[in-house]
Amino acid sequence: MNTFGTIFRLTSFGESHGEAIGGVIDGCPAGVLLDFDFIQSELDRRKPGQSDITTTRKEADKVEFLSGIFEGRTTGTPIGFIIRNSNQHSSDYHNLKDVFRPSHADYTYFQKYGHRDYRGGGRSSARETISRVVAGAIAKQILKEEGISITAYTSQVGAIHLDTFYTELDFSNIEKTPVRCPDLAVAEKMIEIIHQIKAEGDTIGGVVTCVCQGVPVGLGNPVFGKLHAALGSAMLSINAAKGFDYGMGFNGVHQRGSELNDLFLPPASANDEDLSFLPPASADGKKFKTKTNHSGGVQGGISNGEDIYFRVAFKPVATLLQPQPTIDKEGNETLLQVKGRHDPCVLPRAVPIVEAMAAMTVLDFWLLASSHE
Amino acid sequence: MNTFGTIFRLTSFGESHGEAIGGVIDGCPAGVLLDFDFIQSELDRRKPGQSDITTTRKEADKVEFLSGIFEGRTTGTPIGFIIRNSNQHSSDYHNLKDVFRPSHADYTYFQKYGHRDYRGGGRSSARETISRVVAGAIAKQILKEEGISITAYTSQVGAIHLDTFYTELDFSNIEKTPVRCPDLAVAEKMIEIIHQIKAEGDTIGGVVTCVCQGVPVGLGNPVFGKLHAALGSAMLSINAAKGFDYGMGFNGVHQRGSELNDLFLPPASANDEDLSFLPPASADGKKFKTKTNHSGGVQGGISNGEDIYFRVAFKPVATLLQPQPTIDKEGNETLLQVKGRHDPCVLPRAVPIVEAMAAMTVLDFWLLASSHE
Amino acid sequence: MNTFGTIFRLTSFGESHGEAIGGVIDGCPAGVLLDFDFIQSELDRRKPGQSDITTTRKEADKVEFLSGIFEGRTTGTPIGFIIRNSNQHSSDYHNLKDVFRPSHADYTYFQKYGHRDYRGGGRSSARETISRVVAGAIAKQILKEEGISITAYTSQVGAIHLDTFYTELDFSNIEKTPVRCPDLAVAEKMIEIIHQIKAEGDTIGGVVTCVCQGVPVGLGNPVFGKLHAALGSAMLSINAAKGFDYGMGFNGVHQRGSELNDLFLPPASANDEDLSFLPPASADGKKFKTKTNHSGGVQGGISNGEDIYFRVAFKPVATLLQPQPTIDKEGNETLLQVKGRHDPCVLPRAVPIVEAMAAMTVLDFWLLASSHE
Amino acid sequence: MNTFGTIFRLTSFGESHGEAIGGVIDGCPAGVLLDFDFIQSELDRRKPGQSDITTTRKEADKVEFLSGIFEGRTTGTPIGFIIRNSNQHSSDYHNLKDVFRPSHADYTYFQKYGHRDYRGGGRSSARETISRVVAGAIAKQILKEEGISITAYTSQVGAIHLDTFYTELDFSNIEKTPVRCPDLAVAEKMIEIIHQIKAEGDTIGGVVTCVCQGVPVGLGNPVFGKLHAALGSAMLSINAAKGFDYGMGFNGVHQRGSELNDLFLPPASANDEDLSFLPPASADGKKFKTKTNHSGGVQGGISNGEDIYFRVAFKPVATLLQPQPTIDKEGNETLLQVKGRHDPCVLPRAVPIVEAMAAMTVLDFWLLASSHE
DSSP states (O other), rough: EEOOOOEEEEEEEEEETTTTTEEEESSSOTOOOOOOHHHHHHHHHHHHSSSSSSSSOOOOOOOEOOSSSEETTOOOSSSEEEEEEESGGGGGGGGGTTOOTTSSSSSHHHHSSSSOOOOGGGGSSSGGGHHHHHHHHHHHHHHHHHTEEEEEEEETTTTOOOSGGGGOOGGGGGSSSSTOOSSHHHHHHHHHHHHHHHHOOOOOEEEEEEEEOOOOOTOSSTTOOOOOOOHHHHHHSSSTTEEETTTTTTGGSSSHHHHOOBBBBBBSOOOOGGGGHHHHTTTTTTOOSSSTTTTTTTEEEEEESSOEEEEEOOOOOSSSOOOOOEETOOOOOOEEEOOOOSSSSHHHHHHHHHHHHHHHHHHHHHHHHSSSO | OOOOOOEEEEEEOTTTTTSSSEEEEOOOOOTHHHHOOHHHHHHHHHHSSSTTTTOOOOOOOEEOOOOEEEETEEOOEEEEEEOOOOOGGGGGGGTTTEEETTSHHHHHHHHSSSSSGGGGGGGGGGGGGHHHHHHHHHHHHHHHTOOOOEEEEEETTEEEEEOGGGGGGGGGGGEEEEOOOOOOHHHHHHHHHHHHHTTTTTOOOEEEEEEHHHTTOOSSSGGGHHHHHHHHHHTSSTTEEEEEEEEEEETTTTHHHHHOOOOOOGGGGGGGGGGOOOOHHHTOOOOOOOOTTTTEEETTEEOSSSSSEEEEEEEOSOOOOEEEEEEEEEEEEEEEEOOOOOSOOOOHHHHHHHHHHHHHHHHHHHHHTTTOO | OOEOOOEEEEEEOOOOTTTTTEEEEESSOOOOOOOOOHHHHHHHHHHHTTTTTTTOOOOOOOOEOOOETTTEOOOOSSSEEEOOOOOOOGGGGGGGGTTTTTTSSSSHHHHHSSOOOOGGGGGGGGGGGGHHHHHHHHHHHHHTTTTOEEEEEEETTEEOOOOSOOGGSSSGGGGGGOOOOOOOHHHHHHHHHHHHHHHOOOBBBEEEEEEEESOOOTTTTTTTGGGHHHHHHHHHTTTEEEEEETTTTTGGSBBBBHHHHHOOOOGEEEGGGOOOOHHHHHHHSOOOOOOOOOOOEEETEEEEESEEEEEEEEEEOOOOOOOOEEETTTTOOEEEEOOOOOOSSHHHHHHHHHHHHHHHHHHHHHHTSSSSO | EEOSSSSSSEEEEEOTTTEEEEEEEEEOOOTTTTOHHHHHHHHHHHSSTSSSSSSSOOOOOOOOOSSSTTTTTTTTSHHHHHHHEOOOOOGGGGGGEEOOOSSSSSHHHHHHHOOOOOOGGGGGGGGGGHHHHHHHHHHHHHHHTOOOOOEEEEEEETEOOOOGGGSSOOOOGGGSSOOSSOOOOOOOHHHHHHHHHHTTTTTBBEEEEEEESSOTTSSOOOSSOOHHHHHHHHHHHHHTTEEEEETTTTGTSSSSSHHHHOOOGGGSOOGGGGGGHHHHHHSSSSOOOOOOOTOOEEEEEOSSSSOOOEEEEEOSEEESSSEEEEEEOOOOOOHHHOSSSSOOOOOHHHHHHHHHHHHHHHHHHHHHHHHHO
């Protein structure tokens, strides 16, 4: 239940205030010359304390690789890695020992396991996603060599939303602001609302949009192995995620088939150079593009060579810096006053996590599709 | 890739115009006295030709059980079953042999597999979901004995949407209209729009809402085994599904934590009789209810004893009864004129499929949670 | 628990005296033109009543394919199939309703499931292996196109054993006698002992040896995905199997490393034409042969291009045609007098089952190795 | 491929001469107060340099737990752990960079992965089994609380074999000699032969026998989930293992059914106090014992409450301290002169590894059987 993937598999471990966060990547192809600087830069995009709109917890989040790599290259054997927790203020949490924080996993973990590490949410903390970012960075690097890119950005914070379709956006703007919205004017408004929410000791939700480009035709499987279902499951595994849709998604349900169907472009008008190419399965079929891409790059669970795009909804962080009434495990009422360091809005830091999960999913399906299935 | 579940597992097979649709249910508990009338009644809710707002294909959809049942009771061994296809008009599809229907899986299957059964969409047809309804009916029966119910309904067709929260609805109205919306006034409008769309040879999308009641605390797992992620994956495996959210989902992203957090009810105000109870894991912890349920019954991936509710977005059916330009596998342009029988709107028939997938998922997690994990 | 394999997967169902035995093959490559006569001929090698040294139950064992095949070729979608049981004498078993036959699964099934189909052993009957032979025949056909052959034979019946190493045997003799031993003189002795045992109402065990030829270098994985461990698990899943070894196995434990190590042949002396070749992973490495093959074709869990050979031990059939004392489920002593039709020795019919399981295993690993792992 | 188990799962990583060996244990029940001294004592039974009949490599093999444990108790979340490699003499292996050692995995790893860590065998080294011993020690502790014990011993070294059936042995003698054979006279002969072999720079194989006592009725599943097949697969995953049999195994094939069948003991003669008891599945069935246990405690893949016993064959270690001719990756002939430190016989150190794998397997099946399957 802590393992993700079929061929490229991440097994994750670690608690927020334990010794270390870590993981094991199994099924990584051999011979990949890893770009350790890139891996660290991805961790830096996720790490706390990176700007004044995130938590102030300071962590170096330096990854130490323990196996599976020899002379800088992967060997095909499992890649074990750890990231030591350093800036733990465990004492911040001592008053939470027997208290259930509202809309947190404290109560459900206690009911399920009886004995739990309550410090900072323990296993339910989003610190666990460090492992995913490490594995996702490696997946991204392998995909990049195949011409596949994964790009996510913040498309909504509270009521501020970016209405521009992704094809009209300049992705190089994403990292220009701490909120990771590529429309700089909208980004400014988002940052403003986060500052305001933070000042009030409150939190706010939002939406991340993600685009996978260069994915070849043929990834995914019918029925229970659909590519979009795997992406949905991957996204819903992220802390605070409450929804997923792809293509026109929830916004397309009121439309008619005649509006939403993606008609094929006759080959004369297609740019052959742009067609992505997967050697094994599809060597014999001509590739075609579609005029529109309302489907979001997947038909019948299988990628069709168009861009895959989807949205992930995130709820506001449950931890507030204002008092909340709650109960302890005996049912006694108490007033919760949180002393820890917390994000007023997860969206900026969710962006690299969404990318990591998407990269692992696409790579896993790419490896599967490259077998003789 | 055609198997669903971990303990309670459905392996599905069959094409729209092949010999039979069928499946194997593995991991079903032994000793269950099956209610065959109930199983058939669930199939009847899914079957084509049930009303004038569905396809006119006529199929008896009678299930034949081949194994795993002795003297009417399950034996714990795999339950094999088949449903013969009878009303196949394969000749309707002969002109589709080399043509790719827009927004269908024709092109992606052809690219992936080379050789495909093009008749009626073959494996990509929603006829495959018959197997799911059989397995779901058995899962529902087992869950019912544990006090768990699964109820879905049509909450949106095109622009017509039901805004009432599920707690205010009378579920006994669901089966009173062919569109399966429990608000009879809204149902009437939905039926009207479907008739209109059908007359135009067009199609329309919509939303199904599903509620799981009586689910005990403790189902689901942290990180990659989250209950809501499994529900999302299950729903996104249904034909034409484009999105999933649970609790406040996409509608909650603009709200603040202070609005959305679910505060606990002190035990004095809770009705102890109502608390669901899962014996093995949680014998020692007091159960608590929450004042609101914006979370949708899951915290940190684990059920908290509140109702689980979620939405599934469905796109309009891709097959239109009006001409559409498309191409064949050589890239030649052609005009597609469909002769088959098709649904103008999948929503009414999607309702029992959503229930079936939810029932299988919840039962599977219930069986998992009952182990000594 | 009724599914075998990772990419090429068989899910099996059916009881000895139920409606049908069947299965679903998932992950079969698309585009394979199936040889239905070959599949049936493999079933005929397994079926009862084929000679006077097997049970006299008469079954046509004709397979009906229900899906996954279009115009004679596989489509990559799951292949559902059934074999109707016809020659059931269920009444033979009515006296066994509450009785536990010694060294059968009656007692363990009853303890585990409570409710069971006692007729003919139900699910624990070797009739279940029909499904395996169907899937194995398809696997064999695919392997054959890759130059891989799977050959098993009876190497021991009771105290009569074949001491000749497989390289000295003429495999074309295997099907010349009903006992399937390629040394015709030894076969004669085996048949004689089986006749004698049968006349006494007793049963006898034996050993099947299996050889996989043409397996390329690189199938299998380190640690928990070893090829020989998968073969062992596959063989031990066969009814009455009690042991497995490969290469020199149990017979090599008293030897020294200096005797048993397989030294490499310098390339000059190797016949390059003979080297098997797996394109994706091993394009860059020169292939080498070894002087001896005491290892049995696997080093560190991965095939080395030499022949893979292994043995499977089978116990004597538990059902005797002589009276045996036993107890019923209340613990009352009773005398068991079996009326059914049974094999005095499973070895002859185990040969095609061993081959089927080996073929599925090797194909599955071949498909896995052909991915970008 | 580096993950073992279904509910109780070990994911293993690490190379012989890398930074660390480690693993992640997922699915461990929550609330277990771990006995860290016991875990270390199990590691000490496996570690190198423990006697003059093992390798002289010196490793502390101290385990560091990183997660999943809070205040000494398991929390149900994954237990990450590492063991640093300290006594690496990597330079010993530099001359092996391009050379394939006979009957090692050098050639197959090179063919499969291209790039490999050649130092000390890298991933193919038995140092990897440290992870298994850690997980096995935890499994043993949980099983012990359920009254289940796992005991292995060396029953053969070269031609010296212990013929006494396990019921006649005094298990408390096992740890009295470094060879771990409970018959002290036989142990002495085994030690003598190992000394002699070592002096000659050669190696020798042998057999480990393992007994699982107190296993309740009902563990395991029909067809592809048989308990003995899982045990076989587990054992064959151990380095140098070449064979597995259970019950009478290969030694029973020449016997008759009338000799080998295990007749039931009428309940009057059974000692009720001795009957093992599994609450969930088997509450309603009376338990019975058998007069003999030729079956080895498993019928039809499911434990029957008798002792489970099995044998594992180990080949002689492939690394010799005498010169061997071999080739390098270009096919050039060379004389191999090993400088590393190696075991003349793996048997003594294999004993705790066999126990660890057996404990993980039995616990996993016990957890599975305790679900509502």
